[in-house]
Amino acid sequence: MSNARQFLYEEVAQTVTSMIHDGTLQVGSRAPSLRALGKQLAVSVATVMQAYEELEKNGLLKVRPQSGFYVQEPAKSVSTAPRWRSTTAAARKVLIGAHMNEVLDSARAPGVLNLSIANPGAELLPVKALNRSLKRVCVTHADEALDYAPIEGVLELRTAIARRSTHIDRPVAPESVLITTGATEALSLCLRAVARAGDIIVVESPAYFAVLKMIESLGMLALEIDTDPVEGLRPEALAAVIERESVAAVVSVGTFNNPTGTVVPREAREQIVQMLADKDSPLIEDDIYGELYLGQHKPLPYKAYDQSGQVMTCSGFSKTIAPGYRVGWIVADRYLAELKDLKLISSSATPTLTQLVMADFLADGRYDRHLTRLRRACRSQLQATRRAVHASFPTGTRISEPTGGYVLWIQLPRGMDANQLYRDAISENISITPGALFSSTGKFRNFLRLCAGQPFNEEIERGIRRLGELARGQRPA
Amino acid sequence: MSNARQFLYEEVAQTVTSMIHDGTLQVGSRAPSLRALGKQLAVSVATVMQAYEELEKNGLLKVRPQSGFYVQEPAKSVSTAPRWRSTTAAARKVLIGAHMNEVLDSARAPGVLNLSIANPGAELLPVKALNRSLKRVCVTHADEALDYAPIEGVLELRTAIARRSTHIDRPVAPESVLITTGATEALSLCLRAVARAGDIIVVESPAYFAVLKMIESLGMLALEIDTDPVEGLRPEALAAVIERESVAAVVSVGTFNNPTGTVVPREAREQIVQMLADKDSPLIEDDIYGELYLGQHKPLPYKAYDQSGQVMTCSGFSKTIAPGYRVGWIVADRYLAELKDLKLISSSATPTLTQLVMADFLADGRYDRHLTRLRRACRSQLQATRRAVHASFPTGTRISEPTGGYVLWIQLPRGMDANQLYRDAISENISITPGALFSSTGKFRNFLRLCAGQPFNEEIERGIRRLGELARGQRPA
Numbered sequence: 001m002s003n004a005r006q007f008l009y010e011e012v013a014q015t016v017t018s019m020i021h022d023g024t025l026q027v028g029s030r031a032p033s034l035r036a037l038g039k040q041l042a043v044s045v046a047t048v049m050q051a052y053e054e055l056e057k058n059g060l061l062k063v064r065p066q067s068g069f070y071v072q073e074p075a076k077s078v079s080t081a082p083r084w085r086s087t088t089a090a091a092r093k094v095l096i097g098a099h100m101n102e103v104l105d106s107a108r109a110p111g112v113l114n115l116s117i118a119n120p121g122a123e124l125l126p127v128k129a130l131n132r133s134l135k136r137v138c139v140t141h142a143d144e145a146l147d148y149a150p151i152e153g154v155l156e157l158r159t160a161i162a163r164r165s166t167h168i169d170r171p172v173a174p175e176s177v178l179i180t181t182g183a184t185e186a187l188s189l190c191l192r193a194v195a196r197a198g199d200i201i202v203v204e205s206p207a208y209f210a211v212l213k214m215i216e217s218l219g220m221l222a223l224e225i226d227t228d229p230v231e232g233l234r235p236e237a238l239a240a241v242i243e244r245e246s247v248a249a250v251v252s253v254g255t256f257n258n259p260t261g262t263v264v265p266r267e268a269r270e271q272i273v274q275m276l277a278d279k280d281s282p283l284i285e286d287d288i289y290g291e292l293y294l295g296q297h298k299p300l301p302y303k304a305y306d307q308s309g310q311v312m313t314c315s316g317f318s319k320t321i322a323p324g325y326r327v328g329w330i331v332a333d334r335y336l337a338e339l340k341d342l343k344l345i346s347s348s349a350t351p352t353l354t355q356l357v358m359a360d361f362l363a364d365g366r367y368d369r370h371l372t373r374l375r376r377a378c379r380s381q382l383q384a385t386r387r388a389v390h391a392s393f394p395t396g397t398r399i400s401e402p403t404g405g406y407v408l409w410i411q412l413p414r415g416m417d418a419n420q421l422y423r424d425a426i427s428e429n430i431s432i433t434p435g436a437l438f439s440s441t442g443k444f445r446n447f448l449r450l451c452a453g454q455p456f457n458e459e460i461e462r463g464i465r466r467l468g469e470l471a472r473g474q475r476p477a
Numbered sequence: 478m479s480n481a482r483q484f485l486y487e488e489v490a491q492t493v494t495s496m497i498h499d500g501t502l503q504v505g506s507r508a509p510s511l512r513a514l515g516k517q518l519a520v521s522v523a524t525v526m527q528a529y530e531e532l533e534k535n536g537l538l539k540v541r542p543q544s545g546f547y548v549q550e551p552a553k554s555v556s557t558a559p560r561w562r563s564t565t566a567a568a569r570k571v572l573i574g575a576h577m578n579e580v581l582d583s584a585r586a587p588g589v590l591n592l593s594i595a596n597p598g599a600e601l602l603p604v605k606a607l608n609r610s611l612k613r614v615c616v617t618h619a620d621e622a623l624d625y626a627p628i629e630g631v632l633e634l635r636t637a638i639a640r641r642s643t644h645i646d647r648p649v650a651p652e653s654v655l656i657t658t659g660a661t662e663a664l665s666l667c668l669r670a671v672a673r674a675g676d677i678i679v680v681e682s683p684a685y686f687a688v689l690k691m692i693e694s695l696g697m698l699a700l701e702i703d704t705d706p707v708e709g710l711r712p713e714a715l716a717a718v719i720e721r722e723s724v725a726a727v728v729s730v731g732t733f734n735n736p737t738g739t740v741v742p743r744e745a746r747e748q749i750v751q752m753l754a755d756k757d758s759p760l761i762e763d764d765i766y767g768e769l770y771l772g773q774h775k776p777l778p779y780k781a782y783d784q785s786g787q788v789m790t791c792s793g794f795s796k797t798i799a800p801g802y803r804v805g806w807i808v809a810d811r812y813l814a815e816l817k818d819l820k821l822i823s824s825s826a827t828p829t830l831t832q833l834v835m836a837d838f839l840a841d842g843r844y845d846r847h848l849t850r851l852r853r854a855c856r857s858q859l860q861a862t863r864r865a866v867h868a869s870f871p872t873g874t875r876i877s878e879p880t881g882g883y884v885l886w887i888q889l890p891r892g893m894d895a896n897q898l899y900r901d902a903i904s905e906n907i908s909i910t911p912g913a914l915f916s917s918t919g920k921f922r923n924f925l926r927l928c929a930g931q932p933f934n935e936e937i938e939r940g941i942r943r944l945g946e947l948a949r950g951q952r953p954a
Contacts, residue, residue, distance in 0.1 A: 097818060101818070101821070104628075104821075108627065117625075119624070119625065122620040122623065122624060125620075125623050127619050127620065127623060130623065131615045131619065134611065134615060135612070135615075138608045138611060138612075142604050142608065143599040143602075143604065144801070145801055146599065146602050146604060146607065146798075146799040146800065146801045146802065147596070147599060147800055147801045148594075148596065148795075148800045148801055149801060150585060151581075180824075181658050181803075181824040181827075181828070182824060182825050182826075184821075184822070184823070184824055184825035185823060185824040185825075188822055188823050188824070196674070196696075197673070197674065210821075210822065210825075213821070213822050214822040217818060217819060217822045218822075219673075318625075321623075322623040323623065323624055323625045324621070324622055324623045324624045324625055324626060324826075324828060324829030324830060325623065325828055325829075325830065326658075326824070326825070326826065326827070326828040326829075341574060341578070341694065342694060344578070344581075344661075344687075344690070345661070345665055345687065345690050345691040345694045345695075346661070346662060346665050346823060346824075347657075347658040347659055347661055347662040347665070347803070347823075347824055348658075348659050348661035348662075348687075348803070349659075349801075349803065350658075350803070351658070351801060351802055351803040351828050351831055352801030352802075352803075353801060353802065353830065353831060354828055354830060354831075
């Protein structure tokens with residue numbers, strides 16, 4: 001297959017895979033017609049046909065003569081997804097802060113090829129449209145923009161977010177939305193609202209390092225539960241832990257997990273929410289990547305199954321529109337009063353201007369049109385990055401195949417040292433995130449996270465090639 | 478004296494009083510010449526002469542024949558400043574949160590005359606100039622405005638703030654400035670950087686209620702030291718406390734205290750800083766009103782006398798330019814690493830756009846020109862508010878005479894109940910801040926704070942008159 005054809009094939013394959021993962025296509029159902037999918041992806045019917053034949057070889061589709069292609073149960077055994085042992089560590093103090101600061105600082109140094117910070121590329125952001133909103137707000141809300149916003153946030157924005165957060169059977173009221181200074185503040189407030197120093201917080205392993213760092217700073221204990229490389233947090237693993245331990249809160253990135261890209265299936269979410277309701281335990285949901293699905297629909301968040309109000313869903317616009325605006329939010333019910341109280345003493349009201357701009361931007365279809373473009377970019381960036389890693393990393397390297405977001409979780413062959421790779425790479429001005437940052441137990445030494453938020457280009461390709469050379473040059477530990 | 482003349486006289490008198498309080502005029506020195514002061518304040522020489530004669534009657538100036546007017550030691554005994562007992566309470570848990578939320582929420586309800594929130598009036602803010610800066614930033618920094626700022630803040634802004642924070646003998650480097658989401662986050666981070674739940678925090682009594690609420694939320698203990706009604710925190714009172722107790726931090730609003738308006742004299746500041754250095758104890762300085770001096774100069778902050786780096790100075794632009802921008806900062810040395818760490822997990826980087834706008838606004842003389850106008854407005858608003866209170870409140874009411882900022886601390890005659898006044902007033906859509914919020918010891922029941930940040934108008938005058946009627950209508954408790 002030529003490179004161009006390979007690219008088109010992967011586009012088709014990933015779309016179908018995403019639709020299977022997000023439930024748009026059920027096992028046993030008919031795959032989209034060649035014509036329909038070709039039109040949707042702007043490729044020829046022949047390309048779709050070829051892709052479907054490849055997917056059949058991989059066991060994802062099965063052809064039924066004179067009927068079409070049908071979805072098969074994915075054969076996990078042939079996956080190239082990273083794998084890790086499924087044990088649960090004891091609750092422990094976290095100690096990753098200094099290392100994390102070093103990695104973040106080094107990534108920001110001038111001239112560094114940044115493959116570590118999970119940002120959308122500047123070219124992908126709707127700069128002009130936002131500036132138009134800004135100009136409008138400066139005219140229509142000139143005084144309001146300079147005044148304190150209400151602690152809970154600007155009402156128009158809360159209303160728009162509530163509308164977007166409403167799922168079938170589960171309406172969300174603007175009163176349930178608390179605007180925060182980015183999703184970081186959202187997560188931090190949730191932790192502080194329900195837990196104190198010394199309390200046990202259950203986190204997924206691997207876990208987003210900033211959450212580990214929060215737990216460290218707040219003097220709480222992290223209990224890391226190993227996740228499934230495809231389905232993320234497993235209800236049975238969580239059940240075993242909450243039977244045994246007194247848990248103050250559970251933190252889960254159910255959709256497009258950072259770093260693994262996993263999506264917790266619908267049934268598992270329902271079980272997890274129910275199980276925590278029975279224990280009267282809060283669930284802190286990090287849904288920051290939720291809108292960046294590559295399939296047809298946003299997977300429903302935990303909150304959609306929350307009858308008792310113990311789920312707090314944190315999200316924001318940093319991964320989709322404007323990282324620098326720092327507009328995030330929490331959708332919550334039972335803990336709203338505590339959250340608002342903490343917000344008041346932590347940073348008081350969130351800045352008004354950027355809230356007003358986001359409310360304006362959300363008022364018509366612009367956000368959805370922007371997201372459609374961004375998802376397409378993410379898909380091709382993920383593909384290109386995966387391909388580049390495949391092409392240059394050592395044999396035996398495993399790469400996650402996320403169905404949303406733009407981070408890749410990469411497992412180097414056993415014995416290789418991603419910390420060493422980080423150090424070698426940063427000395428050549430290439431920044432990656434070593435796997436060690438995603439756990440406080442010393443696991444994931446041969447893992448790393450690469451971010452594919454920037455439009456793929458030759459510099460990135462060269463950088464990844466060099467990473468591969470550095471990895472291949474490592475003597476086995 | 479006619480009203481207009483009375484007004485001009487008060488303008489002259491307050492200017493001279495401020496110059497004495499901020500040290501521009503020393504006791505024994507010559508007052509400004511009639512001509513010079515008249516020119517500065519745009520009043521006639523005759524008016525200044527008449528004002529000086531009044532000041533002489535009040536004992537503030539003394540005429541020396543054929544030489545001019547000279548500054549006398551202010552006779553404190555004739556002051557109408559509020560007074561309170563000078564005892565120090567034991568360290569205790571704080572419990573003001575619910576009451577504070579109620580007051581803040583009620584003040585924000587539509588149709589309420591807001592005399593409780595310490596905001597500059599919208600008419601006083603440089604809306605057009607900020608919008609011009611905004612427009613410029615959108616052109617020159619389009620991409621940067623949407624991207625994450627560095628955790629410590631935008632360098633241009635840190636540089637501008639460092640330059641403004643530099644005092645004789647005490648240069649401040651941009652590296653010592655950490656930008657925060659408003660001064661609230663600054664204070665909150667400082668507390669969390671140096672103290673844990675259960676630790677003792679020394680605060681001034683009365684204290685800014687948001688700091689008490691922080692201490693409450695963080696599970697710390699407040700040790701309230703009664704302050705002097707003119708000179709604020711007294712070194713000898715602090716010395717007695719830190720000899721006796723193990724203190725994690727001291728919080729002081731040394732300049733234009735909220736609510737008392739007091740200014741800690743230079744010698745006292747030096748003693749306090751030295752004393753805390755000897756004990757290796759951090760001092761958290763709240764300098765949010767520092768730029769709003771009515772005299773000739775900004776009183777030097779504690780930080781100006783800090784040799785050992787234990788002073789953290791918190792400030793921001795919320796009281797002077799744009800409350801809704803939420804741009805604050807900390808100037809710190811020894812605790813910078815802890816502060817930056819906590820900032821990272823609390824809200825990550827401060828929003829970029831408003832930082833860039835403020836950096837642009839600070840780049841030339843616009844900020845200083847704006848401050849000059851704002852100070853003039855504050856002076857006349859304070860005067861008008863004081864006059865209205867004098868005219869309508871019960872005989873025996875005492876009112877602070879601040880030399881900066883725009884809050885007034887009012888003492889009702891003994892036995893009167895400011896909580897009741899708050900409730901009566903809010904039921905008529907007038908919001909005040911009852912004194913009870915400024916202590917966790919139940920003191921200040923007959924005190925209230927009125928804010929004079931809004932341009933004085935008939936509605937405010939009517940509101941204050943009604944407050945006076947309500948107070949006079951109270952039966953002694």
